[in-house]
Amino acid sequence: MEWESDEKELKATGAEALGGGRRGLRIGGWEIESRNHSILTSFVLQEWHAVASWTWDAQDETCGICRMDFDGCCPDCKLPGDDCPLIWGSCNHAFHLHCILKWVNSQTPQAHCPMCRREWQFKG
């Protein structure tokens, strides 16, 4: 009701109805129109940008040589992942590649797995 009197007031100051089946007013060169909300017809998922973390598929969490997380990197590396990969021995123990290489090189002539003391062989 309050708005009705406002509407009268509006009209008194030069506003006019839009007409032609449209609901609204024309004032000062502007058309202000009321419209219906239309019905939602469909959803489209344009892009789903997901987030994941990667992890090494290993039994242990940490490297038995450097004690660092497998998901981190060895003490000599700055970047984890592809740059500091894991390697498995035939005994199924995993180490940072860089860690076991250092170990193997220091254990001439024959290296043993630091975890199980079996002869070290890279898993083919």
Add this chain to the structure above:
Amino acid sequence: MAATEDSSASPMCNLAILDSLNETAIAEMTNSWNAFCLATEALLGGDGDLSFASDFVSNVQSICSAGLRSLVVEHFFCSLEETFEKNGSSRFWKHFDGYSDFAVLEMDDPDQQGEMQDVLHKALEEISSEKQYQEKCLLMLVHALEMCRESKSKEQTYSDAERNYLFSKYHLTVASVLMASLPRHFPDILHWYFKGRLEELSEIMATGCKDDNELQVDDGMDLDSKTGEMDIDTQNCRTILGNNKLVRNIGVVVRDLRSLGFTSMAEDAYASAIFSLLKAKVHEVAGDEFRFSVLESIKGWIQDVPLQFLHALLAYLGDSKSCDSPSSGLKSPLASHPSFRFNGTRTPSEGLVRWQLRLEYFAYETLQDLRIAKLFEIIVDYPDSSPAIEDLKQCLEYTGQHSKLVDSFIASLKYRLLTAGASTNDILHQYVSTIKALRTIDPAGVFLEAVGEPIREYLRGRKDTIKCIVTMLTDGAGGNPSGPGSTGDSLLEELNRDEENQENSNLDDDVNTDDKQAWINAQSWEPDPVEADPLKGGRYRRKVDILGMIVGIIGSKDQLVNEYRVMLAEKLLNKSDYDIDSEIRTLELLKIHFGESSMQKCEIMLNDLIDSKRTNTNIKATIKKQPQPVADVGEHELSLDNLNSTIISSNFWPPIQDEALNIPGRVDQLLSDYAKRFNEIKTPRKLLWKKNLGTVKLELQFEDRTLLFTVTPLHASIISQFEDQTSWTSKNLAAAVGVPVDVLNRRIYFWINKGILAESVQDSGDHIFNLVEALVESGKTGVGSGSCEELLVGDEDGERSVASVEDQLRKEMTVYEKFITGMLTNFGSMALDRIHNTLKMFCIGDPAYDKSLQQLQSFLSGLVAEEKLELRDGMYFLKK
């Protein structure tokens, strides 16, 4: 000196001579004495009638020959003093009776001024002529005494000395008579007299110089070229003043005052007039304008007006000395200042140089006080205000009153800035501006410590300080987009540029060494030794380190780096385009300042984004090799093409909140597929999805339009539940989406606010959410908009899409600007609730007006701030 010995013998002693005379001689003597007294009286009291002169001389001689010379002198001076009191001083002071009320003098009435000027001239003229007449009489006595001495004896040598002695005794008498009866308001009269004359002169100089300017330059190059012009004009002004009648008149007044023994009073009066004029000039020139240096033009004015005036005045007085009455050749016993003698050559006299130093010191001090009082505003305007800072620096170097600055600035900081109403961002920006501005003045940073401490102390008490600091350092918008000088560069970027510039201009360092020492000497505000950071090394040699002073607020760089890492994580996890160019740039800058090892983790985070982009491309490539049968045959099929991912090395990221969420099944399938392909490429690495993180671009199609949203996975999951079922209870929907009911209720308001969903409450108390299908009644939208604020508050616990929701609101409001402008064009002015109701009534369509009164108000105040609208007495107007 010999003359002094003779005459200073006591009269008592001389009277002993009378005893040795016989009676006739005594009678004769008595006659002569009486005649002498009569003649003296007639002579002094007479109006220039010198007919008694010969009588006077002969009587003096006869008494002197009897050895009673000192008696003669004594009596003559008594009469002189009496007569001067009567004819000189009391008449003189009477002239000024009308001005005893000081209020009269305060008036700026030119008639009053002119009248007073005339009175002073007249009074001085009158008393001077009386004095001259008395001097003539005194000269007559001197002649008589000299003749007497010559006839009697041989000692001519000290007649000059005696003459000088008598005249100086006379001047002493005149001065003491005047001083004894000096009315209290006379110095004020002199002050106002000189002030009036100087103002007149200053105007003559100004118009004189200006006229010349107009002849010389037509292109109105204003302040920049001013000093240059002044040099040329000074010549003209000089000639103007040299022959100026006004200066001559003032000269006469000063000369007369000096001869009456008012030398120092006259000088005090014109000095105080000059100083008050100078003070007014400094205030006028300096004002509240900080964008131009004013020091040079003030110094120019000192050269052009007061110094030219003093030059002319001193020259006039100096010239007058040689040709004036004998009196002015003598130094008044009351003169406390050495008299100025202008030697007429181009080199200024010592007196003039001393004046220049006094005036400049005063100008420096006045300007300095003015600038210090406005230092807060000046720093707000920095760097536009750097000319004012440069002026202040020079002033302080001259006056050494740095402690004034420190005290006053700290007081205004506490009053203006360190209040609950100021945002942390504003305080930080003012802090940085303060450092930047004051390091010009204080290159060693000695007192920046003192000034900065209250700000640092205050900021430490605020929760959001670290966050604001990191934003300011690393964000291009600087967190203060409306601030002056926001070039879109981060502070770090600016500091870096700054440093390069400093390195290029190391030459300045030697020049500044003296300044630094001056600073250190000018203490009394010794910085708290506890606060003097030992890491910064020797206080005397270090440069002001802005970053160090900012880190100093937090305490350690580790905390700052940590905060940056959290913010970086937030930012990176919200990216859907892998575009991290600006983050890489920022990281490089941070590495420069904080060291590579501190930034190691951040580097890995950025590297993850680069790797993710590459891996994502590789995974997409596997699809193209072996085309996948379409998994989901529907109207809008979904394939791996629609899925991208960011793969993080979680060990190097800050802890990430991993919350359960049931995403739409078809998306879940895609994720598994994607993970499988990753595992194939990267064996033995595998993916662990964090399903609640990421961004979703969603298109909602209506009958007549399409809306695009970028939302969180949770929002996407909620709305997608309505694809198959258009109505849900909150409990069921929460279970379907896999989140607690309260989380659902909080987050679902996003869609209600967008007008996509509607909420209703059943009798049972359950909340029901429906897809909106019918006309939205304007009354109903109020529910949604009211709760929208709640959504914003609820989202403040660090969850994403906060900023984007806010931005979206602002963007949406902008649509109504044209309606508001249209209404105001038509109605002239409207109150807030009237605008609100009108918008509610007519803007039901696209886009529907669904904002709260508060939202409208804050939007309108934005328009007011942009000077598009004006708010007066609660009514909004269009700004014309």
